[in-house]
Amino acid sequence: MTDPPVPSTHPPKQLFMVADASRARKLAAPELPAGHQLRGIRPGDRSAWIELLAASGFDEWTVEKFDAYTAEPERLAGSRAVECDGRLVAAAFASQRSRDPLAGALDYVVCHPEHQGRRLGLIVCAAAIEHLADQGYATISLQTDDWRLAAIKTYFNLGFEPVMTRIDMPDRWLKVIQQLHLT
Numbered sequence: 001m002t003d004p005p006v007p008s009t010h011p012p013k014q015l016f017m018v019a020d021a022s023r024a025r026k027l028a029a030p031e032l033p034a035g036h037q038l039r040g041i042r043p044g045d046r047s048a049w050i051e052l053l054a055a056s057g058f059d060e061w062t063v064e065k066f067d068a069y070t071a072e073p074e075r076l077a078g079s080r081a082v083e084c085d086g087r088l089v090a091a092a093f094a095s096q097r098s099r100d101p102l103a104g105a106l107d108y109v110v111c112h113p114e115h116q117g118r119r120l121g122l123i124v125c126a127a128a129i130e131h132l133a134d135q136g137y138a139t140i141s142l143q144t145d146d147w148r149l150a151a152i153k154t155y156f157n158l159g160f161e162p163v164m165t166r167i168d169m170p171d172r173w174l175k176v177i178q179q180l181h182l183t
């Protein structure tokens with residue numbers, strides 16, 4: 001008789017990617033479409049940013065969470081958004097990774113569903129990367145999920161590379177790469 005399978009105590013870990021900051025900074029981002037403006041966080045942005053996060057699938061944000069998150073000085077200085085007709089339509093947070101003073105991080109990269117398809121996600125990431133590289137960060141990392149194909153393609157386009165942080169990662173990345181028709 002064989003033993004029953006041991007239930008996994010490890011839920012799926014998020015995929016992890018890293019880019020060399022100065023190399024990523026040199027990659028040209030597409031031009032902003034007409035009528036769009038790229039900018040940092042402004043006082044009074046919190047409701048619009050929270051609405052954009054919710055429209056993009058991150059509905060757990062509250063005013064308290066947003067205020068605490070953006071109180072971190074690098075995140076306040078480095079995060080970027082795209083505005084169109086007075087509405088925030090794309091955004092990304094940029095910050096310092098907590099345990100490494102030379103490592104920057106991107107997270108919560110979002111583009112409103114009605115504005116997707118014009119690489120606005122790449123544009124906000126590229127602007128945040130520019131800030132982090134100029135601050136002297138050597139690397140920039142991010143976490144994502146296997147099914148976020150538009151995001152992962154964006155990150156590949158920006159020079160991010162997968163890092164295998166768990167034994168199941170190579171197979172998971174292979175599936176992602178096949179779905180993106182990359183070699």
Ligand SMILES: CC(C)(COP(=O)(O)OP(=O)(O)OC[C@H]1O[C@@H](n2cnc3c(N)ncnc32)[C@H](O)[C@@H]1OP(=O)(O)O)[C@@H](O)C(=O)NCCC(=O)NCCS
Nearest residue numbers: 056109110111116117118119120121144148149150151153
């Ligand atoms: C990630 C996100 C910001 C990208 O939005 P965007 O900038 O409008 O992205 P685009 O639609 O222009 O697509 C970007 C790239 O992904 C590709 N892509 C888009 N959807 C895809 C799909 N379903 N499968 C494969 N590739 C896809 C596009 O062809 C494009 O590639 P290219 O620039 O090399 O031609 C947006 O999809 C989003 O907000 N998603 C929900 C939130 C999320 O998942 N955030 C990431 C958290 S890690």
